[in-house]
Amino acid sequence: MSSLPSKEGRERVRPGREAAAGVAHPLSAHRVKHGPRGIGAWIGLVPFFLFVTAFMLVPASSILVGSFQDPSGAFTFVNFLHLFRPNILDSYLITIKVSATTALLGGVLGFLIAYAITLGGLPKPLRSFMSTFSGVASNFAGVPLAFAFIATLGRVGLVTVLLKTLFGIDLYDTGFNLYSFWGLSLTYTYFQIPLMVLIIVPALDGMKKEWREASENLGASALQYWLRVGIPVLLPSLLAAFILLFGNAFGAYATAYSLTGGLINLVPILIGAQIRGNVLHDPSLGYALAFGMVIIMTVSIVAYSWLQKISSRWVKQ
Amino acid sequence: MKRLGIFLVMIAIAGFCVFAQSTSTKDMKALIAAAQQEGQLTVIALPHDWVNYGEMIQKFSDKYGIKVNELNPDGSSAEELEAIKANKDNKGPQAPDVVDVGLKFGPEAVADGLLAPYMVQTWKTIPDAVKDKSGYWYGDYYGALAFEVNTDIIKNVPKNWSDLLKADYKGKFALAGDPRISNQAFLTVVAASLANGGTLTNVKPGLDYFAKMNKAGNLVPLIAVTGTLASGETPITVEWDYNALANRDKLAGNPNIQVIVPATGVVAGIYVQGISAYAPHPNAARLWMEYLYSDEGQLIWLKGYGHPIRYGDLAKRKVIPADLAAKLPPASAYAKVVFPNLQEQTTEGKDIADMWDQVVGANIQKQ
Amino acid sequence: MKNASRRAFSWLWLVIGLVYFFLPLLASFLFSLRGKKGVLSFVAYQHVFADPQFLKTFTFSLEMAIFTVIVGLALIVPTAIWVHLRVPKAKPIIEVFALLPFVIPPVILAFGLIRSYSRPPFAIVSSPALLVAGYVIIAFPYIYRSVDAGLRSMDLRALTEAAQSLGSGWGSTLFKVILPNLRTALLSAAFLTLAIVIGELTLAVLLAWPAFGPYMALVGRNLAYEPAALAILSFALTWGSIGIIQAISRGTPGGRSSLGGTH
Numbered sequence: 001m002s003s004l005p006s007k008e009g010r011e012r013v014r015p016g017r018e019a020a021a022g023v024a025h026p027l028s029a030h031r032v033k034h035g036p037r038g039i040g041a042w043i044g045l046v047p048f049f050l051f052v053t054a055f056m057l058v059p060a061s062s063i064l065v066g067s068f069q070d071p072s073g074a075f076t077f078v079n080f081l082h083l084f085r086p087n088i089l090d091s092y093l094i095t096i097k098v099s100a101t102t103a104l105l106g107g108v109l110g111f112l113i114a115y116a117i118t119l120g121g122l123p124k125p126l127r128s129f130m131s132t133f134s135g136v137a138s139n140f141a142g143v144p145l146a147f148a149f150i151a152t153l154g155r156v157g158l159v160t161v162l163l164k165t166l167f168g169i170d171l172y173d174t175g176f177n178l179y180s181f182w183g184l185s186l187t188y189t190y191f192q193i194p195l196m197v198l199i200i201v202p203a204l205d206g207m208k209k210e211w212r213e214a215s216e217n218l219g220a221s222a223l224q225y226w227l228r229v230g231i232p233v234l235l236p237s238l239l240a241a242f243i244l245l246f247g248n249a250f251g252a253y254a255t256a257y258s259l260t261g262g263l264i265n266l267v268p269i270l271i272g273a274q275i276r277g278n279v280l281h282d283p284s285l286g287y288a289l290a291f292g293m294v295i296i297m298t299v300s301i302v303a304y305s306w307l308q309k310i311s312s313r314w315v316k317q
Numbered sequence: 318m319k320r321l322g323i324f325l326v327m328i329a330i331a332g333f334c335v336f337a338q339s340t341s342t343k344d345m346k347a348l349i350a351a352a353q354q355e356g357q358l359t360v361i362a363l364p365h366d367w368v369n370y371g372e373m374i375q376k377f378s379d380k381y382g383i384k385v386n387e388l389n390p391d392g393s394s395a396e397e398l399e400a401i402k403a404n405k406d407n408k409g410p411q412a413p414d415v416v417d418v419g420l421k422f423g424p425e426a427v428a429d430g431l432l433a434p435y436m437v438q439t440w441k442t443i444p445d446a447v448k449d450k451s452g453y454w455y456g457d458y459y460g461a462l463a464f465e466v467n468t469d470i471i472k473n474v475p476k477n478w479s480d481l482l483k484a485d486y487k488g489k490f491a492l493a494g495d496p497r498i499s500n501q502a503f504l505t506v507v508a509a510s511l512a513n514g515g516t517l518t519n520v521k522p523g524l525d526y527f528a529k530m531n532k533a534g535n536l537v538p539l540i541a542v543t544g545t546l547a548s549g550e551t552p553i554t555v556e557w558d559y560n561a562l563a564n565r566d567k568l569a570g571n572p573n574i575q576v577i578v579p580a581t582g583v584v585a586g587i588y589v590q591g592i593s594a595y596a597p598h599p600n601a602a603r604l605w606m607e608y609l610y611s612d613e614g615q616l617i618w619l620k621g622y623g624h625p626i627r628y629g630d631l632a633k634r635k636v637i638p639a640d641l642a643a644k645l646p647p648a649s650a651y652a653k654v655v656f657p658n659l660q661e662q663t664t665e666g667k668d669i670a671d672m673w674d675q676v677v678g679a680n681i682q683k684q
Numbered sequence: 685m686k687n688a689s690r691r692a693f694s695w696l697w698l699v700i701g702l703v704y705f706f707l708p709l710l711a712s713f714l715f716s717l718r719g720k721k722g723v724l725s726f727v728a729y730q731h732v733f734a735d736p737q738f739l740k741t742f743t744f745s746l747e748m749a750i751f752t753v754i755v756g757l758a759l760i761v762p763t764a765i766w767v768h769l770r771v772p773k774a775k776p777i778i779e780v781f782a783l784l785p786f787v788i789p790p791v792i793l794a795f796g797l798i799r800s801y802s803r804p805p806f807a808i809v810s811s812p813a814l815l816v817a818g819y820v821i822i823a824f825p826y827i828y829r830s831v832d833a834g835l836r837s838m839d840l841r842a843l844t845e846a847a848q849s850l851g852s853g854w855g856s857t858l859f860k861v862i863l864p865n866l867r868t869a870l871l872s873a874a875f876l877t878l879a880i881v882i883g884e885l886t887l888a889v890l891l892a893w894p895a896f897g898p899y900m901a902l903v904g905r906n907l908a909y910e911p912a913a914l915a916i917l918s919f920a921l922t923w924g925s926i927g928i929i930q931a932i933s934r935g936t937p938g939g940r941s942s943l944g945g946t947h
Contacts, residue, residue, distance in 0.1 A: 059796025120694025135875025206837025262495030407802035547908035
């Protein structure tokens with residue numbers, strides 16, 4: 001269908017927008033079996049909405065209900081007032097920071113690796129090796145991952161000891177510390193990169209060789225190709241992947257808890273402290289904290305949708 | 318005449334005692350039958366290596382032929398209560414019958430209506446200070462916080478809290494939990510506080526102590542687990558003595574572990590048992606309680622290095638085997654042990670939770 | 685010339701990536717060999733294999749994972765296609781739903797599921813169906829994102845209309861035209877779901893199922909070398925399971941072209 005080499009050509013052939021607006025299209029005369037339009041089309045989404053409501057919204061409704069209750073069950077706003085305490089605000093900030101940093105790190109490095117195995121001209125078997133490996137590594141998190149990094153870069157870790165015995169370098173003297181923001185980010189990146197690889201590989205597959213060839217024939221350098229063609233085309237997928245990586249890190253806590261013992265105050269750790277912890281025990285505050293996370297996530301999605309809209313307008317130019 | 322009267326009264330009392338004994342024996346038989354009818358017991362948050370619960374569960378199951386369904390061995394006390402709450406309408410295997418929770422969760426559970434009262438036969442031998450008057454919850458075992466040291470790496474073993482601040486131990490100590498979340502960890506701060514002039518309601522000395530330790534570079538901000546203890550990342554930590562001793566046995570010299578009760582600042586923690594008010598198998602639950610508080614059950618806990626709550630009674634009646642008594646650290650180590658009570662634990666917990674990240678947690682944003 | 689420098693660039697990043705990924709695994713592996721003092725020994729692995737629970741729980745979780753993949757794909761793929769084709773306005777709503785599972789703490793989800801489904805007429809709390817449903821929700825963000833990325837990179841509308849103008853019904857359009865083009869994305873979704881379900885902990889524990897995640901946590905409680913051995917073994921087993929799925933899918937239509945479908 002889209003055999004024209006240029007980006008503009010592809011846009012011209014795409015019948016999407018016009019068809020959706022009901023404008024006649026050369027092919028529409030043959031369209032016989034399309035279903036209902038408008039409101040009726042939403043019916044197709046009913047099974048999905050039912051499932052999500054039954055198994056996500058209903059069970060999670062306790063977040064909404066519990067946030068407005070105090071320990072005895074009476075209605076109150078006090079939990080939300082508590083959210084504005086400086087240490088809790090700090091904790092939201094650091095959680096956002098860790099999530100954004102590792103989404104970016106994982107996104108960039110994952111993109112480079114995904115590029116290497118799809119368009120990079122490497123032997124084919126490497127691609128299925130990396131794909132399957134990424135599948136496993138994307139969920140290697142929590143205690144096993146924390147321990148693996150401790151065993152590698154901790155004070156008596158493999159690399160630390162090797163550096164000392166082979167090169168005489170004391171890693172921790174140089175200021176490196178695994179038990180810090182950057183150490184945690186380095187650890188989180190372990191599951192962020194594979195996730196990025198798996199998500200972006202289909203999008204890279206959709207990049208046609210002809211575009212690159214045409215751009216080279218027109219005298220464009222690799223940089224110009226990426227800036228004018230590659231990145232704009234990939235931008236929606238890149239943004240989507242970024243927000244997925246962000247969310248992935250946002251809700252994670254087992255790795256952080258094992259690695260930094262609560263030194264880094266992530267919101268999920270605070271939630272755990274209130275709901276499952278043995279010292280404090282204010283589940284209502286825990287629910288309010290979770291509700292705060294829901295709000296932040298929703299705001300991020302709004303920002304993301306807006307960015308998508310802008311970027312698609314840019315692509316249209 | 319008077320002597321006959323006294324004699325008759327004594328016979329009456331003896332007769333009553335025999336009658337009472339046989340009543341309780343008859344009750345026990347009925348309880349066992351009813352429990353076996355139910356056929357199953359659901360317990361929660363009982364790791365097999367925690368005061369030898371593994372043997373306790375196995376022996377109970379073998380003795381009465383009741384299957385024991387174990388939930389969530391890693392669960393916290395809060396999770397146990399939450400499990401009762403969530404499973405109020407559920408008679409399936411997700412609903413716990415009995416719980417073993419930290420002291421302060423006993424009254425909390427009663428306030429939330431989560432427990433059913435039951436007084437075991439040996440009720441009277443349980444010290445009053447650690448049981449609820451109406452039988453909703455009662456102490457089951459206790460232990461003291463002790464240093465757990467990997468002696469393959471640490472040659473000079475610390476004997477007291479002040480030792481841990483020395484330069485020899487740079488980068489060697491870690492807590493076994495987050496003090497805002499873990500009972501064990503926050504009581505560690507309390508113990509350090511007591512060793513440094515604090516009281517049971519003033520834990521600031523403990524927080525200052527850990528701030529000092531952090532500044533000296535001795536405190537590693539990890540959560541110490543057996544793996545990090547063995548690998549040398551956190552060769553010194555503080556745990557309940559029963560856990561530390563069980564670890565020592567399990568590691569069997571690979572590496573060598575030494576357990577030392579500190580010379581000052583010895584804090585003990587009590588766990589309490591309770592039957593769920595919504596238990597799907599109430600009779601099995603009661604039978605379980607009877608077993609735990611029988612001499613047999615209490616000695617199983619002793620085997621796991623825990624101090625069973627009826628220790629005093631068992632010692633008085635000389636039913637503790639000598640070899641078992643020898644396995645525990647010497648009684649003199651526990652001479653100064655302190656038991657924070659409910660209010661104290663609550664105040665301490667709040668203070669530590671509020672001030673921990675200011676006092677100890679470096680401001681990570683700056684890195 | 686251009687190709688050579690591109691290949692060098694690719695090799696560079698691939699090698700950096702591989703070093704980063706394998707060092708921690710190597711460190712864990714070396715630690716797991718310290719089960720016997722002073723020598724390198726596989727005794728920790730022997731302990732793990734000697735435990736019948738190891739294979740039992742892994743098999744259980746693998747089964748649950750396969751069910752989750754089937755239910756998840758069956759639910760989300762048609763929905764994503766429908767949204768792309770018919771109801772683009774619903775996209776933001778679906779996106780919100782697709783990211784919510786990240787911010788619902790698993791413990792809240794689990795207890796919520798128990799509370800909601802212990803009473804008749806929905807007393808399914810003890811049925812594995814509830815576990816699978818919970819897993820689908822947890823895996824939902826990853827499945828949706830994979831399928832969405834795949835749909836974006838193919839010209840869905842044009843393909844569908846071309847197929848239909850040639851007389852194909854919805855069913856054969858779906859199975860013969862759309863899905864083969866989505867093969868890479870569907871595989872990514874399946875891999876991600878498999879890994880998530882096999883390692884999942886909270887839901888399995890609270891709903892009282894003998895799954896692999898709780899087993900790993902149990903072993904990790906107070907042992908030193910076995911948890912590391914178990915982590916390596918579970919990594920290998922999960923990788924193997926994913927590899928099998930990859931190999932099976934190679935036999936299906938569209939399987940041989942790994943660089944995008946009909947172009």
